[in-house]
Amino acid sequence: MNEVIRFTLNGKPVELAAGAGRSLLWVLRGDLDLTGTKYGCGEGLCGACTVLVDGVAERACLLDIADVANRKVTTIEGLANGDELHPLQQAFVDHDALQCGYCTPGMIMSAAGLLAAKPAASEAEIIAGLDGNLCRCGAHKRILQAVRAVAASSKP
Numbered sequence: 577m578n579e580v581i582r583f584t585l586n587g588k589p590v591e592l593a594a595g596a597g598r599s600l601l602w603v604l605r606g607d608l609d610l611t612g613t614k615y616g617c618g619e620g621l622c623g624a625c626t627v628l629v630d631g632v633a634e635r636a637c638l639l640d641i642a643d644v645a646n647r648k649v650t651t652i653e654g655l656a657n658g659d660e661l662h663p664l665q666q667a668f669v670d671h672d673a674l675q676c677g678y679c680t681p682g683m684i685m686s687a688a689g690l691l692a693a694k695p696a697a698s699e700a701e702i703i704a705g706l707d708g709n710l711c712r713c714g715a716h717k718r719i720l721q722a723v724r725a726v727a728a729s730s731k732p
């Protein structure tokens with residue numbers, strides 16, 4: 577029998593009956609139609625599926641849907657403030673920090689988790705924070721520029 581899971585998704589309460597053992601990633605993409613969270617490896621190795629859980633960057637492919645019960649999940653679809661892009665989203669646009677865009681949601685969500693904890697993160701902290709996010713297009717240099725720009729705007 578499916579268990580009823582309740583959690584907050586992008587600021588709104590969600591209640592759904594999900595089979596035990598299903599990952600957050602496939603519930604987001606398959607049941608809730610939030611396809612911004614990408615499937616890359618399914619094994620926690622690429623970062624494409626990164627979301628925020630209670631403000632911390634987590635791999636949605638590694639989380640059972642039951643793990644997020646009564647917690648707050650934010651996906652790339654919930655990051656903007658209405659029509660106003662999140663500063664990281666705007667910085668990715670400004671720095672042309674993508675090519676195919678497949679890694680982009682995960683990159684932005686990892687960076688969002690990092691900068692939520694350390695708004696003025698150093699270069700080394702940014703590199704370490706995004707180390708687990710892969711980009712097959714080789715856009716890393718521009719991605720780092722974008723995240724660096726947002727971190728720099730928080731420095732006193």
Ligand code: FES
Nearest residue numbers: 616617618623637
């Ligand atoms: S799909 Fe989750 S880390 Fe690769």
Ligand code: FES
Nearest residue numbers: 675679711712713
């Ligand atoms: S922009 Fe294509 S994988 Fe990163």
